[in-house]
Each structure stands twice: as structure tokens, then as C-alpha cells.
Amino acid sequence: MSHITLPLLLKNRRPLDPNDRDPCRDCGHCCRYVTVKLATPRGRLDFDEIRWFLLHENVFVFIDDDGWHVEFHTACRHLDGWRCGAYESRPRVCSDYTVDQCERYGEGDPFIHYFRTEQDYLEYLRRHRPRALEWVLNPRPTAEKNRARRTRAPRMPRRAVQAVG
Numbered sequence: 601m602s603h604i605t606l607p608l609l610l611k612n613r614r615p616l617d618p619n620d621r622d623p624c625r626d627c628g629h630c631c632r633y634v635t636v637k638l639a640t641p642r643g644r645l646d647f648d649e650i651r652w653f654l655l656h657e658n659v660f661v662f663i664d665d666d667g668w669h670v671e672f673h674t675a676c677r678h679l680d681g682w683r684c685g686a687y688e689s690r691p692r693v694c695s696d697y698t699v700d701q702c703e704r705y706g707e708g709d710p711f712i713h714y715f716r717t718e719q720d721y722l723e724y725l726r727r728h729r730p731r732a733l734e735w736v737l738n739p740r741p742t743a744e745k746n747r748a749r750r751t752r753a754p755r756m757p758r759r760a761v762q763a764v765g
């Protein structure tokens with residue numbers, strides 16, 4: 601049996617039909633991934649970490665109205681075909697999720713940005729966060745920069761500067 605995958609879901613996204621009595625029929629997509637919310641990246645290490653996620657197979661990153669998330673494409677062990685094999689004892693995170701939150705149904709693109717590859721991410725940084733792109737492409741300061749830091753004259757403490765003025 602074939603199953604609907606994420607790219608297909610996005611292309612075929614449509615409003616939920618209130619008369620459809622089984623909108624999850626033949627799907628099971630939401631049982632095939634795990635998402636974890638990320639803190640909004642701000643510093644060098646945050647942006648570097650997102651690149652690291654994207655270097656792994658079946659790991660994706662997206663931004664939506666709720667912020668940044670990492671997504672792991674991996675099926676739940678309870679998934680039986682396209683239905684839950686442990687419906688009565690499924691985790692709260694599953695029972696709280698309703699079809700009206702589903703990315704399969706609705707208008708437009710549910711994601712502001714969806715990064716499938718490192719290249720997607722670097723292109724996003726190039727367009728929107730050029731400083732972070734520089735951080736990501738140069739994850740460690742070069743030996744020369746380190747040397748320059750070591751040989752730079754020590755800065756005068758602020759209080760001493762005020763005393764001179």
C-alpha cells in the first residue's frame with residue numbers, strides 16, 4: 601500500500617470537507633514524523649546546529665507561524681497500515697491532534713520556510729541572514745583571526761577611560 605508523503609500533501613492541500621466522515625482515510629502521514637520546537641536561532645552556534653540537523657538523512661527543518669522546528673521522518677512503531685494500532689492508549693500528543701490542525705487540509709502553504717537540504721538552508725541564509733551565512737560557512741575563526749585576537753592590545757577598562765576624561 602502506498603502512503604501520502606509530505607511533498608504530495610503540500611501539493612494536494614485543500615480545505616477540509618465537513619461532509620467527509622473519514623478524512624484520514626489512506627493517510628497516516630502525521631504518524632510518520634516527529635517534530636521538536638527549536639528556540640529561534642540567534643547566535644553562531646544556533647545557526648551551525650541547524651545546518652548540522654540538515655546534514656542528516658530524513659531530518660528537516662521548517663519555520664511556521666509558531667517558530668522554528670526540526671522534523672524527523674520516522675514512522676511510529678504503532679502505525680498499522682495507515683491506522684493507529686494502539687488507538688485507545690495512544691499518547692496525549694496524538695489524541696490532542698485533530699484533523700483541523702492537519703497540514704493536509706487548509707489553504708496555502710502551512711510553512712513559511714521548509715528546508716529539505718543544507719542547500720535550501722544556505723540559500724535562505726544568503727537571502728535573509730547574510731551574517732549568519734558567514735558564521736555557518738566559517739564555523740571556526742581562522743588561525744589568523746585567533747592570532748590577531750591574541751596579539752591585540754588589551755582594552756582599557758571602561759572606568760579608567762572615564763577617569764581620564
Ligand code: SF4
Pocket residue numbers: 623624625627628629630631698699702703704
Ligand atoms: S490528521 Fe492529517 S496527516 Fe494525520 S492521518 Fe489524518 S489526514 Fe493524514
Ligand code: SF4
Pocket residue numbers: 630631676677678679680683684685686687690691694
Ligand atoms: S501512537 Fe498511534 S496515533 Fe500516535 S503516532 Fe503512533 S500510530 Fe499515530
